[in-house]
Amino acid sequence: MEELDGEPTVTLIPGVNSKKHQMCFDWGPGEMLVCETSFNKKEKSEMVPSCPFIYIIRKDVDVYSQVLRKLFNESHGIFVGLQRIEEELTGKSRKSQLVRVSKNYRSVIRACMEEMHQVAIAAKDPASGRQFSSQVSILSAMELIWNLCEILFIEVAPAGPLLLHLLDWVRLHVCEVDSLSADVLGSENPSKHESFWNLVTILVLQGRLDEARQMLSKEADTSPASAGMCRIMGELMRTMPILSPGNTQTLTELELKWQHWHEECERYLQDCTFASNPHLESLCKIMLGDEAALLEQKELLSNWYHFLVTRLLYSNPTVKPIDLQYYAQSSLDLFLGGESSPEPLDNILMAAFEFDIHQVIKECSIALSNWWFVAHLTDLLDHCKLLQSHNLYFGSNMREFLLLEYASGLFAHPSLWQLGVDYFDYCPELGRVSLELHIERIPLNTEQKALKVLRICEQRQMTEQVRSICKILAMKAVRNNRLGSALSWSIRAKDAAFATLVSDRFLRDYCERGCFSDLDLIDNLGPAMMLSDRLTFLGKYREFHRVYGEKRFADAASLLLSLMTSQIAPRSFWMTLLTDALPLLEQKQVIFSAEQTYELMQCLEDLTSGKPVHGGSDTQQCQDDDIETTKVEMLRLALARNLARAIVREGSLEGS
Amino acid sequence: TVDTSHEDMIHDAQMDYYGTRLATCSSDRSVKIFDVRNGGQILIADLRGHEGPVWQVAWAHPMYGNILASCSYDRKVIIWREENGTWEKSHEHAGHDSSVNSVCWAPHDYGLILACGSSDGAISLLTYTGEGQWEVKKINNAHTIGCNAVSWAPAVIPGSLIDQPSGQKPNYIKKFASGGCDNLIKLWKEEEDGQWKEEQKLEAHSDWVRDVAWAPSIGLPTSTIASCSQDGRVFIWTCDDASGNTWSPKLLHKFNDVVWHVSWSITANILAVSGGDNKVTLWKESVDGQWVCISDVNKGQGSVSASVTEGQQNEQ
Numbered sequence: 014m015e016e017l018d019g020e021p022t023v024t025l026i027p028g029v030n031s032k033k034h035q036m037c038f039d040w041g042p043g044e045m046l047v048c049e050t051s052f053n054k055k056e057k058s059e060m061v062p063s064c065p066f067i068y069i070i071r072k073d074v075d076v077y078s079q080v081l082r083k084l085f086n087e088s089h090g091i092f093v094g095l096q097r098i099e100e101e102l103t104g105k106s107r108k109s110q111l112v113r114v115s116k117n118y119r120s121v122i123r124a125c126m127e128e129m130h131q132v133a134i135a136a137k138d139p140a141s142g143r144q145f146s147s148q149v150s151i152l153s154a155m156e157l158i159w160n161l162c163e164i165l166f167i168e169v170a171p172a173g174p175l176l177l178h179l180l181d182w183v184r185l186h187v188c189e190v191d192s193l194s195a196d197v198l199g200s201e202n203p204s205k206h207e208s209f210w211n212l213v214t215i216l217v218l219q220g221r222l223d224e225a226r227q228m229l230s231k232e233a234d235t236s237p238a239s240a241g242m243c244r245i246m247g248e249l250m251r252t253m254p255i256l257s258p259g260n261t262q263t264l265t266e267l268e269l270k271w272q273h274w275h276e277e278c279e280r281y282l283q284d285c286t287f288a289s290n291p292h293l294e295s296l297c298k299i300m301l302g303d304e305a306a307l308l309e310q311k312e313l314l315s316n317w318y319h320f321l322v323t324r325l326l327y328s329n330p331t332v333k334p335i336d337l338q339y340y341a342q343s344s345l346d347l348f349l350g351g352e353s354s355p356e357p358l359d360n361i362l363m364a365a366f367e368f369d370i371h372q373v374i375k376e377c378s379i380a381l382s383n384w385w386f387v388a389h390l391t392d393l394l395d396h397c398k399l400l401q402s403h404n405l406y407f408g409s410n411m412r413e414f415l416l417l418e419y420a421s422g423l424f425a426h427p428s429l430w431q432l433g434v435d436y437f438d439y440c441p442e443l444g445r446v447s448l449e450l451h452i453e454r455i456p457l458n459t460e461q462k463a464l465k466v467l468r469i470c471e472q473r474q475m476t477e478q479v480r481s482i483c484k485i486l487a488m489k490a491v492r493n494n495r496l497g498s499a500l501s502w503s504i505r506a507k508d509a510a511f512a513t514l515v516s517d518r519f520l521r522d523y524c525e526r527g528c529f530s531d532l533d534l535i536d537n538l539g540p541a542m543m544l545s546d547r548l549t550f551l552g553k554y555r556e557f558h559r560v561y562g563e564k565r566f567a568d569a570a571s572l573l574l575s576l577m578t579s580q581i582a583p584r585s586f587w588m589t590l591l592t593d594a595l596p597l598l599e600q601k602q603v604i605f606s607a608e609q610t611y612e613l614m615q616c617l618e619d620l621t622s623g624k625p626v627h628g629g630s631d632t633q634q635c636q637d638d639d640i641e642t643t644k645v646e647m648l649r650l651a652l653a654r655n656l657a658r659a660i661v662r663e664g665s666l667e668g669s
Numbered sequence: 670t671v672d673t674s675h676e677d678m679i680h681d682a683q684m685d686y687y688g689t690r691l692a693t694c695s696s697d698r699s700v701k702i703f704d705v706r707n708g709g710q711i712l713i714a715d716l717r718g719h720e721g722p723v724w725q726v727a728w729a730h731p732m733y734g735n736i737l738a739s740c741s742y743d744r745k746v747i748i749w750r751e752e753n754g755t756w757e758k759s760h761e762h763a764g765h766d767s768s769v770n771s772v773c774w775a776p777h778d779y780g781l782i783l784a785c786g787s788s789d790g791a792i793s794l795l796t797y798t799g800e801g802q803w804e805v806k807k808i809n810n811a812h813t814i815g816c817n818a819v820s821w822a823p824a825v826i827p828g829s830l831i832d833q834p835s836g837q838k839p840n841y842i843k844k845f846a847s848g849g850c851d852n853l854i855k856l857w858k859e860e861e862d863g864q865w866k867e868e869q870k871l872e873a874h875s876d877w878v879r880d881v882a883w884a885p886s887i888g889l890p891t892s893t894i895a896s897c898s899q900d901g902r903v904f905i906w907t908c909d910d911a912s913g914n915t916w917s918p919k920l921l922h923k924f925n926d927v928v929w930h931v932s933w934s935i936t937a938n939i940l941a942v943s944g945g946d947n948k949v950t951l952w953k954e955s956v957d958g959q960w961v962c963i964s965d966v967n968k969g970q971g972s973v974s975a976s977v978t979e980g981q982q983n984e985q
Contacts, residue, residue, distance in 0.1 A: 356739055417936075417938075421936060425688075443887060443888070445888070446886075446887045446888035448937050449885070450885060450887075450935050450936050451935065451936070453686070454686055454688065454935065455687065456687035456688070456689050458688075481730075481732055481777065485730075485731045485732040488732055488733065488734055489734075492734060492752075492753075561964040
């Protein structure tokens, strides 16, 4: 097993005395709590004033700035798009599509960089301005690395086009040229400008020979003495053989031509054609790929990879990808010259030149403080089937590992978590379970948010989570006395036990207040009524009231009776039901048949026989008893009367 | 930072399920609850009721409302509940003869159940049966000398859970782990008759076991438990088969000093260990099953470092 390359990083918590006390900690959903404590469980602790602070440690705090959020949002779109088109990616077009995706990512990074730059300039205090500026340079480095990876790993440029891509790469990232050019050209007499020769040199260093030639012609115009030399130089520049895209010549042809041209330059140098003008002479040497001459221009080159590319351009333009690393290593060494040691960025680029993808990813993970970059890059490389081909023990798992880390980080944020959901979706092994664990922890501050979360869970058939979330919301609703809301949540959760509980509350409320709340909900329960017996009863009971209100007494009567006889009515409610029957019994016309009346009487007897006799302890109790007895007596009377009338009516009907 | 203004040593701090509230407890006998949304801190409640240092607090699952349990040297376990915006003592359990060291809520699927481990060697299980009533089951002599930590296993849905008929609860196999002064970790299982039986003994430590933590389930059939002890060792126990019978320990690290506390992150990918040389170290399992330290959280005077760089991972 490979050892970790460095010591784990240490984070210091201020103000905690490490000599005396230990630290205790706990995990929050997205952070860690730490506080000073002593684990020795004695009753009397030393009365030393200890630190009453608790520290909340979060990873990647810098991640949540406004500008970066846009980066996350847009890259999320690209990521999801990539996963979706994966199935359609076939054959030749696959590579170009993947390159396009890569360019998309890069443009997003650049856009973010631009914005961050604006913010940095506009920053009110220097400290935050510096912070933003450092963010800009980090983003710039990310784009630099990504671009190189695109060239080497995704585009897989072969010898020939490889150099052209690398040239583009360097031109994109060493951009002082344009402003310098504007400066010089904008001046009255460009060729007399102090930076004129610098400009020409850097144009040559970047292989922009046409532009260099134009500059030289200006020089030729203003100083006739060097006109001749400028013309020669210009010719050399014009005739340098390069591989243009779409060119049909083979590499061998190009090499030959280039060799020829190279020898011509050499000849001019030997003839001391440019001897009188040191600038032109140095240009010639540069174009011959003379290392010393190149190194003299360290400042203009500004970094070793520029040096590398220029060197290749003028000494080995048909370099093969596998040879890159040797040139890269020597370029780095020469450029640094033993004065300084490579920085992390240098190491990453070097790893890329060595085509060691894993090293690249590893170094990036260490150097960068958040997972965004490595997660997306690795995912893209995985789509290029590069990780597997490297025959690593867990090629595809590394992609998932990084995506999981990235997505978990998103969940700690109040609104970015929605992006995280999609990332988990595309992690086949542990994505689902990670999502399950994380999604329950999202604070459900508003109903909207809760609905959003629920929809996500339902779409993925995460029934456990749906149930638990609905239960939480239902309980909250019950505590705030919003019974209708509670009921609808428990129906959504298909939680029968809870539905029963809420229905009970409804019924109890009815008993106390004589009316229902949330009638709409109960009326429109539909098939959901079947969820629990109690709920069914509630629904049917309400229906009874409705039917009664519509004066369909016969229907109401039979409904009421069925409620009692079918045993779905809770016993505690029977009295109420019977009392509800009273007005029906007292009606002018006979509603309950004899049969039905018998059944009602049976129910009443069942009810009263079960009742214990109260010991008459206090007046309230006595009063209650009295009310009870009166009710029962009234019922008995009404039932008896009804029975009489019913028998009579039925008897007379039968008679005829 | 949250300034708790506790007057004495803080013993435990726990975030609630959503990371919006923080509960802390201290030797000053109080339990405090803070609202820490958006980086702020608002003291919501200062709960007094214990007569001795409070060792641990634990939040119950939000579906039961806002409930917090605390245990203390005064041999009591108090359950606090938020009702209409105010926090009150909801229940007090005084069934132990000695300091109660650890409390842990069971997975919400089992209902509202609290396990408490005490220095009298017993573990009590409080189950909420409704209407403010709690049923108590006690396991006496769970550990000789004393029990220091309890931790529940994550709820595992037995078999295939097709839509159960309304109102019926699926049959979970409830398990938890406890660590004690007999150097043992014991795994307990609830039998069909409702009694708790010792299912397994995990032996590897040579001194008091200070903390056990059962890792959250990540969908794999393996179960993982972390344990730490006075002997300075932290073990990771894994059990591969579903029946949970063979546990194999792996030594995470041997520290130079007592290790007091271990805790898993939500998705069980990082283990935090507190102890030896006053550091909190974070560990992650690498590909080949080795555990690697990815970060140290150290205390010290001086500069503030705002972020923890955990960029290390292991390939190959």
